[in-house]
Amino acid sequence: MIERRGAAAYEAVPYTSLPYPRTHPDHLCSMARLAGIAAPAVEGAAVLEIGCGSGGNLLPMAAHLPHARFVGVDLAAAELARAPFVPSNVELRATSGTTVEGRFDYVIAHGVWSWIPEDDRRALLAAIRRVLTPTGVAFVSYNVLPGWHLRGAFRAMLRAHTAGRGAGEAVSAAKELLAYLDRSAPRTGAYRAALDEERARLAAADDGYLFHELLEEHNHPVSVETFVAEAGAAGLSFLCEADPLANPTAGTRRALLPLVGDDPIAVERALDWARGRSFRCSLLVREDAPRGPRPGEGWFVETRLERVGDSFRADDVDVQVSPRVAADLERATAVHPDAAPIGALDDEHVALHEAGLLVLRPRALGLSAEGAPTAVARAFAATTELAWVGNRRHEPIALDPALRAALAAPETARPLLHALAFLG
Numbered sequence: 001m002i003e004r005r006g007a008a009a010y011e012a013v014p015y016t017s018l019p020y021p022r023t024h025p026d027h028l029c030s031m032a033r034l035a036g037i038a039a040p041a042v043e044g045a046a047v048l049e050i051g052c053g054s055g056g057n058l059l060p061m062a063a064h065l066p067h068a069r070f071v072g073v074d075l076a077a078a079e080l081a082r083a084p085f086v087p088s089n090v091e092l093r094a095t096s097g098t099t100v101e102g103r104f105d106y107v108i109a110h111g112v113w114s115w116i117p118e119d120d121r122r123a124l125l126a127a128i129r130r131v132l133t134p135t136g137v138a139f140v141s142y143n144v145l146p147g148w149h150l151r152g153a154f155r156a157m158l159r160a161h162t163a164g165r166g167a168g169e170a171v172s173a174a175k176e177l178l179a180y181l182d183r184s185a186p187r188t189g190a191y192r193a194a195l196d197e198e199r200a201r202l203a204a205a206d207d208g209y210l211f212h213e214l215l216e217e218h219n220h221p222v223s224v225e226t227f228v229a230e231a232g233a234a235g236l237s238f239l240c241e242a243d244p245l246a247n248p249t250a251g252t253r254r255a256l257l258p259l260v261g262d263d264p265i266a267v268e269r270a271l272d273w274a275r276g277r278s279f280r281c282s283l284l285v286r287e288d289a290p291r292g293p294r295p296g297e298g299w300f301v302e303t304r305l306e307r308v309g310d311s312f313r314a315d316d317v318d319v320q321v322s323p324r325v326a327a328d329l330e331r332a333t334a335v336h337p338d339a340a341p342i343g344a345l346d347d348e349h350v351a352l353h354e355a356g357l358l359v360l361r362p363r364a365l366g367l368s369a370e371g372a373p374t375a376v377a378r379a380f381a382a383t384t385e386l387a388w389v390g391n392r393r394h395e396p397i398a399l400d401p402a403l404r405a406a407l408a409a410p411e412t413a414r415p416l417l418h419a420l421a422f423l424g
């Protein structure tokens with residue numbers, strides 16, 4: 001029977017590997033600098049991804065940052081072997097992230113921490129602290145409570161129903177059980193709402209997600225304060241969430257003051273309770289990382305906001321800004337999908353970034369209509385192993401037949417590749 005734990009589980013059921021923009025060093029650098037940590041320059045950084053799988057996240061990043069150095073580690077050699085192309089600035093190691101050595105400015109552990117045994121979770125945080133440079137930044141994602149109290153009920157049922165079965169058979173049996181629950185559960189009420197949400201999540205995912213999230217042995221959600229305490233025991237401090245929209249605004253903190261006080265982790269916990277959050281992507285820094293003011297210079301802005309009369313608009317959001325910020329937005333709109341440099345950062349830029357209306361970057365991306373797609377993008381397009389590829393903004397773009405053809409013959413499809421941010 002195929003095992004349901006450790007590397008063997010990933011060899012039995014591969015996990016879809018794709019680019020996650022929030023793990024990109026550009027984003028980690030911006031978020032850390034906004035919080036007053038002098039995060040290292042990205043262009044020449046050393047980057048480690050723990051649990052990199054078949055490289056869907058790591059390899060496109062490395063292709064677009066040829067002067068940075070990347071190491072990807074994964075316990076499952078079979079996952080690493082699915083990487084279609086490994087650029088010269090990348091080293092892939094079939095080993096545990098808990099024993100990794102070296103010095104890294106940016107460390108990514110996405111989809112790993114909650115899904116390994118307790119000793120390994122402790123060792124993973126210790127390893128991150130050991131390898132992180134003094135102002136380096138780590139991205140760690142994990143499952144959290146209280147959202148997982150609800151999800152855990154379905155995981156328990158599915159695991160009980162599929163116990164003793166091999167991986168492939170377990171996935172089919174889990175789907176049968178979910179269909180039965182859908183037919184038989186009450187049409188209304190809290191149980192129905194939770195079931196529908198779980199089914200919707202699984203409908204948008206693939207068998208790899210279902211298997212590794214709901215059927216495998218290890219999945220240990222914790223409260224945010226437990227995670228922060230475990231990070232603290234390893235010498236790491238919580239900085240913020242990777243998603244700007246997931247962080248408390250000044251207004252939220254003020255509103256929560258009478259209820260939970262001003263302790264930042266008490267505020268985070270209250271937000272998890274309020275939102276019923278089940279998943280976090282947290283940024284960690286060394287406990288001894290020096291903190292200062294956020295830098296005013298050296299920022300680039302990327303935005304899709306377009307001027308309409310006196311205001312700026314994206315989708316159906318209207319934004320009023322000062323004349324100075326308006327000039328920055330106009331320059332950025334003109335070079336979109338690249339980013340434009342701005343004179344000096346102020347609170348207005350930061351508020352727009354926190355609202356998801358612009359992206360603050362530490363550099364321009366170097367997009368040009370004359371450029372060429374990277375060797376990684378072309379190799380991904382030429383294989384059926386991977387269904388997604390990252391562009392220069394590290395967005396996941398589905399490798400449909402039209403994009404595969406465009407990447408195979410870039411000269412004939414320049415407008416499409418430029419619009420999708422592949423050329424540079």
Ligand SMILES: C[S@@+](CC[C@H](N)C(=O)[O-])C[C@H]1O[C@@H](n2cnc3c(N)ncnc32)[C@H](O)[C@@H]1O
Pocket residue numbers: 006007010015016017018050051052053073074075076079095096097098109110111112115116120212
């Ligand atoms: C759920 S997948 C996530 C893959 C990828 N990071 C992502 O988010 O798409 C977890 C990956 O972590 C790997 N893994 C598990 N324990 C590990 C460890 N101790 N060290 C390195 N990799 C590990 C697994 O083999 C698997 O490839």
